[in-house]
Amino acid sequence: MLFSRTLLRRHSVLPGFDLALGFTLLYLGFIVLIPLSAAFLKTATMSWPAFWDAVATPRVLASYRLTFGASFAAALVNAFFGLIVCWVLVRYDFPGKRIVDALVDLPFALPTAVAGIALTALYAKNGWLGQFIPFKVSFTPVGVFVALTFIGLPFVVRTLQPVLEDLHKEIEEAAATLGASRWQTFSRVIFPILTPALLTGFALAFARALGEYGSVIFIAGNMPMISEITPLLIITKLEQYDYTGATAIAVVMLVAAFVLLLAINALQAWTRKRQGR
Amino acid sequence: MSTPAEALPLGPARAGVAPRRIATATTEPTWVKWTLIAVALGFLTLFLFVPLAVVFVEALKKGWGVYLAAITEADALSAIKLTLIAAAISVPLNVVFGLAAAWCIAKFEFRGKNLLLTLIDLPFSVSPVISGLIYVLVFGLQGWFGEWLRDHDLKVIFAVPGIVLATVFVTFPFVARELIPLMQAQGTEQEEAARVLGANGWQIFRRITLPNVKWALLYGVILCNARAMGEFGAVSVVSGHIRGQTNTMPLHIEILYNEYQFAAAFAVASLLAGLALVTLVLKYLVERRVKALRQVAGERSE
Numbered sequence: 001m002l003f004s005r006t007l008l009r010r011h012s013v014l015p016g017f018d019l020a021l022g023f024t025l026l027y028l029g030f031i032v033l034i035p036l037s038a039a040f041l042k043t044a045t046m047s048w049p050a051f052w053d054a055v056a057t058p059r060v061l062a063s064y065r066l067t068f069g070a071s072f073a074a075a076l077v078n079a080f081f082g083l084i085v086c087w088v089l090v091r092y093d094f095p096g097k098r099i100v101d102a103l104v105d106l107p108f109a110l111p112t113a114v115a116g117i118a119l120t121a122l123y124a125k126n127g128w129l130g131q132f133i134p135f136k137v138s139f140t141p142v143g144v145f146v147a148l149t150f151i152g153l154p155f156v157v158r159t160l161q162p163v164l165e166d167l168h169k170e171i172e173e174a175a176a177t178l179g180a181s182r183w184q185t186f187s188r189v190i191f192p193i194l195t196p197a198l199l200t201g202f203a204l205a206f207a208r209a210l211g212e213y214g215s216v217i218f219i220a221g222n223m224p225m226i227s228e229i230t231p232l233l234i235i236t237k238l239e240q241y242d243y244t245g246a247t248a249i250a251v252v253m254l255v256a257a258f259v260l261l262l263a264i265n266a267l268q269a270w271t272r273k274r275q276g277r
Numbered sequence: 278m279s280t281p282a283e284a285l286p287l288g289p290a291r292a293g294v295a296p297r298r299i300a301t302a303t304t305e306p307t308w309v310k311w312t313l314i315a316v317a318l319g320f321l322t323l324f325l326f327v328p329l330a331v332v333f334v335e336a337l338k339k340g341w342g343v344y345l346a347a348i349t350e351a352d353a354l355s356a357i358k359l360t361l362i363a364a365a366i367s368v369p370l371n372v373v374f375g376l377a378a379a380w381c382i383a384k385f386e387f388r389g390k391n392l393l394l395t396l397i398d399l400p401f402s403v404s405p406v407i408s409g410l411i412y413v414l415v416f417g418l419q420g421w422f423g424e425w426l427r428d429h430d431l432k433v434i435f436a437v438p439g440i441v442l443a444t445v446f447v448t449f450p451f452v453a454r455e456l457i458p459l460m461q462a463q464g465t466e467q468e469e470a471a472r473v474l475g476a477n478g479w480q481i482f483r484r485i486t487l488p489n490v491k492w493a494l495l496y497g498v499i500l501c502n503a504r505a506m507g508e509f510g511a512v513s514v515v516s517g518h519i520r521g522q523t524n525t526m527p528l529h530i531e532i533l534y535n536e537y538q539f540a541a542a543f544a545v546a547s548l549l550a551g552l553a554l555v556t557l558v559l560k561y562l563v564e565r566r567v568k569a570l571r572q573v574a575g576e577r578s579e
Contacts, residue, residue, distance in 0.1 A: 009387055038415050235513070
């Protein structure tokens with residue numbers, strides 16, 4: 001009764017609003033909001049210098065640099081190749097296309113631990129791919145970048161795909177009629193339409209990479225100051241029973257994630273506007 | 278799919294002299310096309326196909342005997358059992374939640390709906406490690422309910438309930454976010470008609486809404502289940518890694534790998550990789566149905 005009287009904008013003949021919303025809020029509260037608030041409340045008990053000591057030691061700062069840097073580089077690579085993969089899947093026909101299209105989602109479906117050990121084995125010094133690469137990949141920051149590229153791969157392809165599929169051929173024909181070369185049509189007409197979706201895909205891949213743990217820890221080698229990612233540092237602190245320190249770093253990462261979430265929401269709104277919806 | 282362009286006589290799909298000229302103006306030269314295909318497939322091979330293949334090759338490197346021994350060993354079996362239990366509890370919970378959330382969000386107009394939508398998606402932007410950490414803060418020995426739980430001889434963290442909770446958290450949005458857009462597109466007319474004809478709430482839900490969304494529901498369940506069985510980071514924080522008791526399959530893989538039992542680690546990994554492939558096949562089959570449904574619903578609401 002409470003919800004339908006205070007929240008409903010329009011009367012509805014359908015039943016079950018109170019029950020459904022009540023259950024939704026209760027479940028959301030118990031599973032997500034109360035536990036998440038525990039992290040912020042725990043950090044709120046820290047003094048400012050203590051918080052700063054926990055989140056800004058050289059070792060933690062090095063882990064931010066690696067986590068954010070490798071995530072950014074991986075998202076960038078995914079944006080570039082994701083655009084090409086998406087273009088090829090939408091515009092061209094080639095044998096095995098449907099299988100390739102379905103397999104793009106593999107990083108969503110494959111457990112991160114499995115991806116982690118597979119990539120480590122591949123890029124080890126005597127691995128299938130590692131033996132052809134002149135420098136070390138496994139157990140270095142490059143390995144972190146490889147793992148993050150793997151797990152971020154579907155985001156750009158899957159956000160671009162519907163936009164590219166919806167693109168009307170007429171505007172390309174119009175550009176061609178007006179004398180544009182194919183490259184001009186792409187760079188001046190098609191690419192600007194794809195930009196918001198491309199940025200959304202980039203941001204999604206970046207956000208996912210920031211928090212990634214399972215696929216990275218196997219290939220990273222986890223050396224402090226060199227190849228130690230921030231999520232691993234949280235676990236290390238937990239294992240040393242430094243709950244406050246772990247939570248303080250977690251709060252920094254949560255704030256970064258929420259800022260990105262807002263940016264992604266804004267980008268998605270821009271994508272819809274650009275598509276004229 | 279027929280685009281408006283194809284319906285026109287000058288569309289690129291028609292053969293003939295004039296259309297072919299248009300076709301060359303709106304497609305790339307052949308060499309560009311095949312270069313792009315080669316680049317795309319090369320990238321995917323390097324980052325997708327080879328890592329997938331290596332799992333199965335490494336798993337069978339020492340022969341079927343070692344493979345079968347690795348997946349039928351007692352600790353592996355208990356890890357498989359725990360993974361199935363965690364998924365069997367968390368998936369139904371999130372299905373009930375997804376249906377409830379989709380019912381109020383898609384069928385009613387109310388204040389704060391956008392905020393609720395954002396909050397439902399929240400678990401996706403939280404690092405798996407932090408998803409585990411927050412439950413340690415609530416239920417761990419130093420946590421809010423830690424002492425109370427200890428006094429009543431209950432264990433959440435480093436035990437099965439903690440693993441289930443962490444799994445529920447990381448798979449929280451999957452079902453809801455598949456159902457909400459479809460149910461929004463389908464609108465409320467059918468349910469309202471049923472109401473006018475005298476159906477009660479349960480009848481409307483069971484006879485009208487549920488059949489309308491069954492494919493999207495199945496799609497959400499497939500994605501939710503894949504993540505539930507494969508979750509590593511969150512579960513790793515709350516499990517305590519007690520062999521034979523609180524080890525799920527991904528955690529078991531980690532232990533084997535760190536003990537240099539590579540063939541065994543990849544053998545267990547190949548089971549999860551197989552699950553991932555089954556997931557992709559099911560996803561592909563169901564996706565086409567959901568897309569078609571959304572299109573029909575979208576056209577009807579226009």
